[in-house]
Amino acid sequence: MKRRQFIKRGLLTTLGLLLLRPVSLLAAWPKKLFSHQQYQSALNELLQGETLIASDQVNLKTPPISQNGVEVPISVKTTLQQVERIVVMVENNPNPMVAEYLFSGSAIAYIATRIKMNGTSPVHAIVKANGKYYGTTEKVTIKRGGCYESGG
Amino acid sequence: MEKSTIRIKARKIADQIEVKILITHPMETGFRRTFEGKVVSEYFIEEVTCYHNDNLMLKSHWGVAVSKDPYLSFKINGGAVGDTIRVSWRDSRGGKESFDTHVR
Numbered sequence: 001m002k003r004r005q006f007i008k009r010g011l012l013t014t015l016g017l018l019l020l021r022p023v024s025l026l027a028a029w030p031k032k033l034f035s036h037q038q039y040q041s042a043l044n045e046l047l048q049g050e051t052l053i054a055s056d057q058v059n060l061k062t063p064p065i066s067q068n069g070v071e072v073p074i075s076v077k078t079t080l081q082q083v084e085r086i087v088v089m090v091e092n093n094p095n096p097m098v099a100e101y102l103f104s105g106s107a108i109a110y111i112a113t114r115i116k117m118n119g120t121s122p123v124h125a126i127v128k129a130n131g132k133y134y135g136t137t138e139k140v141t142i143k144r145g146g147c148y149e150s151g152g
Numbered sequence: 153m154e155k156s157t158i159r160i161k162a163r164k165i166a167d168q169i170e171v172k173i174l175i176t177h178p179m180e181t182g183f184r185r186t187f188e189g190k191v192v193s194e195y196f197i198e199e200v201t202c203y204h205n206d207n208l209m210l211k212s213h214w215g216v217a218v219s220k221d222p223y224l225s226f227k228i229n230g231g232a233v234g235d236t237i238r239v240s241w242r243d244s245r246g247g248k249e250s251f252d253t254h255v256r
Binding site: 075093113 | 168183212213222
């Protein structure tokens with residue numbers, strides 16, 4: 001019994017100590033989030049019951065048309081304060097979750113990258129700031145898909 | 153020493169540091185087939201971390217939809233020429249690499 005209590009306390013203390021550190025340092029690769037095959041279920045998993053607020057303070061830059069979906073340049077920036085996280089999802093991809101970016105220290109809430117798109121689709125940028133989720137969407141038209149292509 | 157898969161450009165611009173990263177990696181989706189019709193199994197970078205003088209700035213989790221030979225750019229408030237920027241990645245097969253450079 002004592003041994004069990006000891007283990008229990010040890011676990012709780014460890015958990016407590018972990019909780020005190022910045023979340024972004026600890027977060028592991030969110031396997032479940034990446035495994036969803038529907039945008040809505042991936043979004044629900046991300047939001048965990050919170051609502052997504054459409055916001056023009058989230059700026060998602062995409063090309064309106066891309067010749068192929070192998071390398072679509074995107075960038076996300078926001079004027080929101082206390083940004084913890086930026087998430088990018090492509091609604092019509094086999095797995096809509098593309099990437100998440102967790103910010104800490106003096107990092108500015110901005111990222112630019114290149115993503116694969118299986119076809120024409122809305123692209124969603126979701127920003128978690130001050131515990132709330134804000135999002136914006138841009139449609140990108142793809143002439144040729146990027147997920148099944150060589151080099152894709 | 154083998155050439156790093158990571159290339160970093162870090163420049164001081166006004167009161168910010170702009171970091172541009174290029175990583176050489178196949179980023180296989182697991183959907184692609186070879187000419188013979190064999191499925192190429194997924195193989196991709198899962199996590200990228202970026203440090204500014206040993207302070208964590210950005211931790212990023214990627215899926216297979218980040219393009220082959222990934223590009224990532226981000227910015228830091230403040231900082232100075234000569235500061236250290238370190239970038240590390242870890243992929244779905246346990247491969248990893250780390251590389252650092254100085255802000256120009």
